C-alpha cells in the first residue's frame with residue numbers, strides 16, 4: 001500500500017502544476033446556470049469508460065466542483081462561462097474547471113481550517129469538532145453546506161491545485177488497477 005497517513009493534502013496553488021497540461025483533453029463550456037449542473041456533469045461523465053471505478057462518486061465529486069465554479073466563482077451570472085477540460089480512463093480521471101470569478105481568496109484560511117479539523121478528528125475530540133463541521137466563508141449563505149472540499153481533497157488524491165488567480169482548479173484521481181491478482185496502487 002502506498003500511503004499509511006490518512007491526512008488529506010492541502011489545496012495547492014501552483015500555476016505550473018503538470019495537472020494544468022490540457023494536451024489530449026476533451027473540452028466543454030457551459031453557462032453558469034445552477035439548475036443545469038447535474039446535466040452538465042452527466043455530459044462530462046458520459047465520456048468515462050463503463051468500467052471506471054465508482055462512477056457515482058466521481059459524478060458527485062465533479063458536480064461539486066462545477067457548483068463552486070457557478071456559484072462562488074461566477075455568482076450564478078449566466079453570461080459567465082464555466083470551462084471544463086476532462087480526460088478519463090479506467091486508470092484515471094483528470095479535470096480542469098475554470099470560472100470567470102475573482103478566485104478563491106481564502107484558500108489559505110480554508111487549508112488552516114481543514115488542518116485543524118483533521119487534527120480534532122484524529123484526536124477524537126468531538127466536542128471541539130462541533131465548531132469544525134463546515135467551513136463558512138465570508139460570502140457563505142444558508143445553501144452552502146461548506147463541506148464539499150473536505151471530501152474533494154481526499155478524493156482527488158493525485159492532486160487538487162488552483163492557478164495563481166485561483167479561478168481555475170485542476171484535479172487528478174488515479175484508480176487502483178488489479179493485475180495478475182495483485183492490487184497495484186499507482187503513485188499519487
Ligand SMILES: Nc1ncnc2c1ncn2[C@@H]1O[C@H](COP(=O)(O)OP(=O)(O)O)[C@@H](O)[C@H]1O
Pocket residue numbers: 064068069072073099101103104105106110135136137138140143144145146147148149150166167
Ligand atoms: N471557484 C471558486 N471561486 C471562489 N471561491 C471558491 C471556489 N470554489 C470554492 N470556493 C470557496 O471555498 C469554500 C468552500 O467550498 P465548499 O467546500 O464547496 O463549500 P460551499 O460551496 O458549500 O460553501 C466556498 O464557500 C468558497 O468560499
Ligand SMILES: [Mg+2]
Pocket residue numbers: 064067068146148149
Ligand atoms: Mg460547494
